[in-house]
Amino acid sequence: MAITLKDVAKKAGVTVTTVSRVLNNRGYISDKTRNKVYQVMEELNYQPNEIARSLSKKKSNIIGIIIPTVSHPFFSELAFYLEAYAYQKGYKIMLCNSQHDPKKEKEYTEMLRGNQVDGIIMASHTMEVSEYENLDLPIVTFDRQIEGIPYISSDNYKGASLATNLLIDKGCKKLAYISGSLSLNLLANKRNEAFINIAQSRNVDYITAQTDMNVFNTQQYEGLIRNLFKDHPDIDGVFASSDLIAANAIKVSEQLNKRIPKDIKIIGYDDIQMSSLLIPELTTIRQPIEEMSSLAIELLNKQINDNDVEIDNILPVALIERQTT
Amino acid sequence: MAITLKDVAKKAGVTVTTVSRVLNNRGYISDKTRNKVYQVMEELNYQPNEIARSLSKKKSNIIGIIIPTVSHPFFSELAFYLEAYAYQKGYKIMLCNSQHDPKKEKEYTEMLRGNQVDGIIMASHTMEVSEYENLDLPIVTFDRQIEGIPYISSDNYKGASLATNLLIDKGCKKLAYISGSLSLNLLANKRNEAFINIAQSRNVDYITAQTDMNVFNTQQYEGLIRNLFKDHPDIDGVFASSDLIAANAIKVSEQLNKRIPKDIKIIGYDDIQMSSLLIPELTTIRQPIEEMSSLAIELLNKQINDNDVEIDNILPVALIERQTT
Numbered sequence: 001m002a003i004t005l006k007d008v009a010k011k012a013g014v015t016v017t018t019v020s021r022v023l024n025n026r027g028y029i030s031d032k033t034r035n036k037v038y039q040v041m042e043e044l045n046y047q048p049n050e051i052a053r054s055l056s057k058k059k060s061n062i063i064g065i066i067i068p069t070v071s072h073p074f075f076s077e078l079a080f081y082l083e084a085y086a087y088q089k090g091y092k093i094m095l096c097n098s099q100h101d102p103k104k105e106k107e108y109t110e111m112l113r114g115n116q117v118d119g120i121i122m123a124s125h126t127m128e129v130s131e132y133e134n135l136d137l138p139i140v141t142f143d144r145q146i147e148g149i150p151y152i153s154s155d156n157y158k159g160a161s162l163a164t165n166l167l168i169d170k171g172c173k174k175l176a177y178i179s180g181s182l183s184l185n186l187l188a189n190k191r192n193e194a195f196i197n198i199a200q201s202r203n204v205d206y207i208t209a210q211t212d213m214n215v216f217n218t219q220q221y222e223g224l225i226r227n228l229f230k231d232h233p234d235i236d237g238v239f240a241s242s243d244l245i246a247a248n249a250i251k252v253s254e255q256l257n258k259r260i261p262k263d264i265k266i267i268g269y270d271d272i273q274m275s276s277l278l279i280p281e282l283t284t285i286r287q288p289i290e291e292m293s294s295l296a297i298e299l300l301n302k303q304i305n306d307n308d309v310e311i312d313n314i315l316p317v318a319l320i321e322r323q324t325t
Numbered sequence: 326m327a328i329t330l331k332d333v334a335k336k337a338g339v340t341v342t343t344v345s346r347v348l349n350n351r352g353y354i355s356d357k358t359r360n361k362v363y364q365v366m367e368e369l370n371y372q373p374n375e376i377a378r379s380l381s382k383k384k385s386n387i388i389g390i391i392i393p394t395v396s397h398p399f400f401s402e403l404a405f406y407l408e409a410y411a412y413q414k415g416y417k418i419m420l421c422n423s424q425h426d427p428k429k430e431k432e433y434t435e436m437l438r439g440n441q442v443d444g445i446i447m448a449s450h451t452m453e454v455s456e457y458e459n460l461d462l463p464i465v466t467f468d469r470q471i472e473g474i475p476y477i478s479s480d481n482y483k484g485a486s487l488a489t490n491l492l493i494d495k496g497c498k499k500l501a502y503i504s505g506s507l508s509l510n511l512l513a514n515k516r517n518e519a520f521i522n523i524a525q526s527r528n529v530d531y532i533t534a535q536t537d538m539n540v541f542n543t544q545q546y547e548g549l550i551r552n553l554f555k556d557h558p559d560i561d562g563v564f565a566s567s568d569l570i571a572a573n574a575i576k577v578s579e580q581l582n583k584r585i586p587k588d589i590k591i592i593g594y595d596d597i598q599m600s601s602l603l604i605p606e607l608t609t610i611r612q613p614i615e616e617m618s619s620l621a622i623e624l625l626n627k628q629i630n631d632n633d634v635e636i637d638n639i640l641p642v643a644l645i646e647r648q649t650t
Contacts, residue, residue: 062440070395070420071405071598080396083422087429092436095395095420097408104412111417115387115440218598247602254604273396273543277572279579279604 003046005136012040015129018148020136028311029148063300064112064120066096066105073244073272074289075123078142081293082121089301091118098124100184109135119300125184138303140296143187150299152292152313153187159285159317160194163239163267166283168202170265170325172237175199175206176228178249179241182210191241191269207232221248229256236264243268243275246282250324266324280323288315328371330461337365340454343473345461353636354473388625389437389445391421391430398569398597399614400448403467406618407446414626416443423449425509434460444625450509463628465621468512475624477617477638478512484610484642485519488564488592491608493527495590495650497562500524500531501553503574504566507535516566516594532557546573554581561589568593568600571607575649591649605648613640 005023009016014033021029022037029037040046063086067075083093094117096108105126112120119138129146132139141151160177167175177195179188192208199206209228211220225248229235240246246268250260258264260280268275271286292315299309330348334341339358346354347362354362365371388411392400408418419442421433430451437445444463454471457464466476492500502520504513517533524531534553536545550573554560565571571593575585583589585605593600596611617640624634 062436069405070401070408073398073401076395076398076401079420080394080422083395084424092419092421092433094417095404096417097405099409108417111387218602247599251602251604274572274599277543277576278602279576 003044007044008037008040008046011044012036015132015148016134016136017132017139021148024306028308059118059304060116061091062094062115062117063091063297064094064096064108064115064117065123066098066108066112066120067123068100069097070095072242073274074242074270074287077272077289078123078293081290082296085294085297089297091297091301098126100124100126102126106131113137118304121296121300125186138300140299140303142292142296144185145187148311150303150309150311150313151187152296152299152315154285154287154292154317155314156188156190156317157194159269159287160191160239161198162317162319163269163285164195164198165202166319166321166325167237167239167265167267168198168204170237170261172265173205174232174234175204175237175239176232176235177206177208177239177241178225178228178245179208179210180245181212188241191239195239207235218244218248221245222252225249225252226256229253229258238264238266240266240268243270243272243282243284246284246324247274247278250278250280250282260324271320275320276322283322283325284320286318286320288317291315328369332369333362333365333371336369337362340457340473341459341461342457342464346473349631353633384443384629385441386416387419387440387442388416388622389419389421389433389440389442390448391423391433391437391445392448393425394422395420397567398599399567399595399612402597402614403448403618406615407621410619410622414622416622416626423451425449425451427451431456438462443629446621446625450511463625465624465628467617467621469510470512473636475628475634475636475638476512477621477624477640479610479612479617479642480639481513481515481642482519484594484612485516485564486523487642487644488594488610489520489523490527491644491646491650492562492564492590492592493523493529495562495586497590498530499557499559500529500562500564501557501560502531502533502564502566503550503553503570504533504535505570506537513566516564520564532560543569543573546570547577550574550577551581554578554583563589563591565591565593568595568597568607568609571609571649572599572603575603575605575607585649596645600645601647608647608650609645611643611645613642616640 005016005019009019022034070076086093098105121140123142125144139149143153145151182189238249246266249266253264268282268284271284275282275284302309330341330344334344344362347359395401411418423430446465448467450469464474468478470476507514563574571591574591578589593607593609596609600607600609627634
C-alpha cells in the first residue's frame with residue numbers, strides 16, 4: 001500500500017496541510033516541524049506523487065470564498081472588496097454562503113476543490129480544525145486562527161476596549177454587550193473578553209447576551225433586545241458586536257422612548273455603509289474592510305505563487321464617534 | 326467549411342440562442358420561428374454536432390449569477406435567496422459582480438462558460454443583445470427583456486403608480502423621482518414612465534433626477550439629493566427607485582430640517598431589510614425578492630432539464646405604508 005500524506009502527517013503528529021506546506025515550501029512552518037516532517041518521510045520512505053502535485057499546480061484563476069451569508073451587510077461589503085481585488089490580480093471568485101451550516105460548509109469546500117480553485121478564503125467557521133487538514137490548498141481565514149494557516153482579523157480586543165471605555169467615560173452605569181453566537185471559535189469573541197475585562201476592572205455593572213448561531217435575523221435581534229431591555233431597564237450603555245445589531249438596538253430604544261444618547265448610548269462594530277445612514281448616526285468601531293480584503297487576496301496570491309506569507313495579520317481598528325454616544 | 330449555428334441563425338434572421346433552443350427543444354419558440362429555422366437548416370444541410378451537444382449536456386450542477394454588485398442591499402438579498410433555492414435543487418452558485426462594467430460582464434460570462442455552468446442568471450445588463458446570442462446556455466434575466474429569454478421582474482409600472490398616487494393622495498404638490506441611471510435598458514425604467522404618466526394625468530408638478538451608471542454610492546446619492554433639494558426647495562414628495570436612495574433622502578431631509586412626513590413624504594422601492602430599521606421607518610414598494618429568486622431557480626432548472634418555461638414573469642408588488650408618508 002502506498003504511503004500517503006495522511007500517513008506522514010499522522011506519524012509526525014501534524015496536519016496533512018502542514019505536510020503539504022513542507023513539501024511545497026509554502027507558508028510559514030517552524031524549523032522544528034519541518035525537520036520532523038522530513039524525518040518521518042525518510043522513515044516511511046514516502047515518495048511525493050509528482051504528477052498529482054504538478055496537476056494540482058495548474059492554475060484555474062478562480063478563488064473560492066465561503067462566508068456565512070451575503071445578506072449580512074458586513075459580509076456583502078467584504079465580498080464586494082474581495083471580488084474587486086481578486087479581479088485586479090486576474091482571479092474570478094466563486095462565492096458560497098454556508099449559512100453557518102457545517103454540512104453546507106463542507107459540501108462547498110468539496111465543490112471548490114472539484115472546480116480546482118487556486119485557493120480558498122474562509123470567513124465561515126463551523127468546520128473542525130481536522131477538516132482543514134484534507135484541503136491541501138492555499139487558504140486564508142478571516143477571524144479564525146488555525147495552526148499554519150494565515151489569518152486576518154481586525155484588532156478585536158482593542159476595538160472592544162475602545163467601545164467599552166467610551167461608554168464608561170460617558171457615564172454609563174449598566175453596560176450590555178450584545179453579540180452573535182459565541183459558540184463558534186472566532187477571534188471576534190475577543191470583543192466579549194475585552195468588554196468583560198474592562199467593565200470588571202472599572203467596576204461597572206454589565207450583562208452579556210448572544211443570539212443563536214444561525215441567525216443574522218433582524219426580527220430575532222429585535223426580540224432579543226426587547227427582552228433584554230425589559231429584564232434590565234437600567235441598561236444605559238450598549239456595545240453591539242455588529243452595526244446591524246446596533247441598528248436594532250436603536251430601533252428598540254426608540255420604540256421604548258429611550259432617548260439616544262441621553263438615556264442610552266449605543267456603539268456598533270464594523271462601520272458598514274448603513275451606519276452613517278441611521279438616525280441618529282451610529283458611533284462604531286471601524287474594521288478596515290477594504291484593507292482586510294485587499295490583504296486577503298494578496299496573502300492568497302502569494303501562497304498560490306509559492307511565496308512565504310505572514311501567519312498573523314491583525315489590522316488596526318478606529319473609533320468613529322457619531323451621534324449615539 | 327462546416328455550417329455552424331451562426332450561419333443558420335444569420336440566414337433565418339434569428340439569434341444563435343433561438344436556433345439552439347429550437348435544436349434542444351428548450352424554452353418558448355413560436356411555430357413560425359421554429360419552422361423557419363428547420364427550413365434554413367435543410368437548405369444549408371446543417372448537421373448539428375451531436376458530440377458537442379452531448380458534451381454540453383454534461384451537468385456541472387453550478388449556476389452562474391451575474392449582478393452589478395453584492396454590496397447593494399437589494400442584490401445581496403437577491404443573491405442570498407438565489408443561493409438558498411439553488412442549493413435546495415442541488416446546485417452551487419458562482420457569483421460575479423460586474424460593477425456595471427461591460428468588459429467585466431463579458432469576461433464573467435466567458436469564465437462561467439469555461440467552468441461549464443449549467444445556466445446563468447443575469448441581473449446585470451450592460452451587454453448588447455447580440456452578445457447573448459453566443460451564450461448558448463439556459464439563461465434567466467432579471468428586469469431585462471430579450472427575445473426568447475425568460476425574464477423575471479416585479480410589476481414596475483404598478484409599483485410606481487401606487488407610490489406616485491399615494492404621494493398625490495397625501496397632498497404633495499411637487500414630486501421628485503430619484504433613480505439610478507436610466508441609460509440601461511431595464512424594465513425598472515417603467516417606474517420612471519409610470520411616475521411621469523401619473524403626475525401628468527393628475528396635473529401635479531414633478532421633476533426627475535438620476536445618478537451615474539456605475540454608482541450605488543451613498544456619498545454620491547447624498548450629494549445628488551442635496552443639490553436637488555437646494556434647486557427645488559418646494560419638493561414635498563419623493564419617490565426613490567430603491568430603498569437605499571430613499572434612506573439617503575431621509576438623511577438629507579433631516580439635515581435640512583425638513584420634517585418627515587409633515588414637510589416631505591418619501592417612498593422607496595424594494596423593501597429590503599433595512600427599510601424597517603430606518604427611523605422613521607420607510608414606506609416602500611415591496612418587491613417579492615424571495616419569490617423572484619425561487620422562480621428564477623425554477624425557470625433555470627426547467628430549462629436545464631429541457632422543459633418549457635414561461636417567458637414573461639412579472640410578479641406582483643405591494644405598497645408597504647410605514648412612517649415616511
